Amino acid sequence: MNKIEHIGIAVKDLEAAGKTYETLLNTECYKTEKVKSEGVETAFYQVGESKIELLAATNEDSPIAKFLNKKGEGIHHIAFAVDDIKAEMKRLKEEGYQLLNEKPKKGADNKLVAFLHPKSANGVLVELCQEITEEPERLPEGDEVWED
Numbered sequence: 511m512n513k514i515e516h517i518g519i520a521v522k523d524l525e526a527a528g529k530t531y532e533t534l535l536n537t538e539c540y541k542t543e544k545v546k547s548e549g550v551e552t553a554f555y556q557v558g559e560s561k562i563e564l565l566a567a568t569n570e571d572s573p574i575a576k577f578l579n580k581k582g583e584g585i586h587h588i589a590f591a592v593d594d595i596k597a598e599m600k601r602l603k604e605e606g607y608q609l610l611n612e613k614p615k616k617g618a619d620n621k622l623v624a625f626l627h628p629k630s631a632n633g634v635l636v637e638l639c640q641e642i643t644e645e646p647e648r649l650p651e652g653d654e655v656w657e658d
């Protein structure tokens with residue numbers, strides 16, 4: 511793992527939370543993006559070499575809606591940057607960690623992502639992120655998984 515890529519924070523109201531974090535971090539949101547497959551709308555803030563990802567639910571089946579209903583607003587996941595997500599998923603599976611997806615999928619902010627169950631990491635939902643570097647015409651659309 512290279513660094514903490516982002517910390518995901520579940521929020522009820524993206525606009526209101528955005529104002530709070532803009533003032534707190536003294537920086538503007540550099541990107542908002544909806545990810546249909548996850549049922550989320552995101553807003554990103556750069557903090558040094560890492561980011562804060564605010565996440566609001568876009569439907570009731572979203573993992574963020576479930577989290578908000580159960581626990582309320584707060585830290586939802588920690589995302590680590592990796593160079594080779596498939597190799598890292600294989601390594602972690604062999605070490606006994608429970609992967610929540612079998613193949614990398616398209617996340618926000620130009621990343622391939624995969625999740626580990628919180629029970630595998632002492633109650634913390636872990637996301638692995640790999641920067642997508644291929645040409646844009648080869649990128650999968652929407653909620654497609656990533657295939658070679």
Ligand SMILES: CC[C@@H](C(=O)O)C(=O)SCCNC(=O)CCNC(=O)[C@H](O)C(C)(C)COP(=O)(O)OP(=O)(O)OC[C@H]1O[C@@H](n2cnc3c(N)ncnc32)[C@H](O)[C@@H]1OP(=O)(O)O
Binds near residue numbers: 587623
């Ligand atoms: C925008 C795209 C992407 C990016 O590019 O950055 C994202 O960040 S998307 C973020 C949203 N997507 C996800 O979270 C996908 C992965 N999550 C899941 O698959 C599920 O949310 C889950 C983690 C498997 C939980 O789902 P489920 O089992 O249906 O929910 P429960 O409420 O029954 O929870 C079971 C168990 O797990 C605990 N839990 C749930 N969420 C979290 C969490 N975020 N952090 C820590 N613990 C969590 C929950 O409390 C339950 O525990 P027990 O009550 O002790 O059983």
Ligand SMILES: [Co+2]
Binds near residue numbers: 563
């Ligand atoms: Co995330």
